[in-house]
Amino acid sequence: MTTRVSIGDFAVMTGLSRQALRHYHDIGILEPAHVDPYTGYRWYATAQVDHAHLIRRFRSLDMSIRDIEALLSTDDPATRTEIITGHLTRMEEQLEQTRAAVTALRELLSPVTPAASVSVRHDPALTVWAVTDTIDLADIDTWFAAALTTLLAAVGPGPSAIVPGGLYDRDLFLESRGAATLFVPAPEQVDPPADVRAAVLPAADHAVLTHVGGHDRIDRSYAALGVHVNEHLVSHAGPIREHYLGGTPAEPTAFTATEICWPIVLT
Structure with missing residues (x-):
């Protein structure tokens, strides 16, 4: 048996406010059992209580x-499982992001520690194949993946892992927009394809x-290296250079370490 109840009683029974009930009515996932044509007053049925609880629980x-609407509109167990599993996966990813953020915040409670091992090195001139663009700092991950794919496709398979590198102008850090270059050592006696330049x-x-x-957490390594350079060496305003170590032909982006090269002036 189902009974028609007022919106006030339905709000108490379901924990959904008048504003929430109006919104769910407007979007069609929880329509009242009856709307008075003269007053516009909404009445609900007791049979809708479980439906309302599901909506409130999933929204919490x-x-x-969209997923709630799809979930409530199907009786297919496989479809329901797929929707709920997809949402659980997204929640787990958000949880990992939250844990990483908590760890990063805890690290910020302590000052930058001195760099454990900084070496001074002279890097000779190097012939490379490169992809260079002016990018926004916020887009660097997307750009990096695309540029690396282009370079590895240009070089082709080799007998050993290729160590890519990057050059990043100071404007990219200072203005959040600047020139970025990804490079690999140039193959001998071969011309690069059209989308790659030799340099x-x-x-x-x-x-x-x-x-x-x-x-x-590479920002902490950048901080430690920058402190060391400015306290013990002479910083140069040239581009920051990185080398990406640990990639393999099977997993070229599975880097295990990044070599950060801060330009300096030797006196």
Whole structure:
């Protein structure tokens, strides 16, 4: 048996406010059992309580309205499982991001530690194949993946892993927009394809620090290296150089470490 109840009683029974009920009515996922044609007053049925509870519970778990609508409109168990599993996966990814953010915040409670091992190195001129663009700092991950794919396709398969490198102008850090170059050592006696340019990186002196692991905490390594350079050496305003270590032919982007090369002036 189902009974018609007022919107006030339905709000108490379901934990959904008048504003929420009006919104769910407007978008069609929880329509009243009856709307008075003269007053516009909404009446609900007791049989709708479970439906309303599902909506409230899923919304509390940040499920999208589209997914809730799809979930409630199907009786197919496989479809329901797919929708819920997809949402669980997204929640787990968000949880990992939150954990990473918490770890990063805890690290910020302590000052930058001195760089464990900084070496000074002279890098001779190097002939490379390169992809260069002016990019926004926010787009660097997308650009990096595309540029690396282009370079590896141009070089083709080789007997050993290729160590790519990057050059990043100071404007990219200072203005959040600037020139970025990704490069690989140039193959001998071969011309590059049209979407890749041949170039020679000039010789330069660098202070070098190897950051182990992914790039999620590389900012702390940059800070430690920058402190060391400015306290013990003479910083040069040239581009920052990186080398990406640990990639393999099977997994070229599976880097295990990044060599950060800070330009310096040797006196």
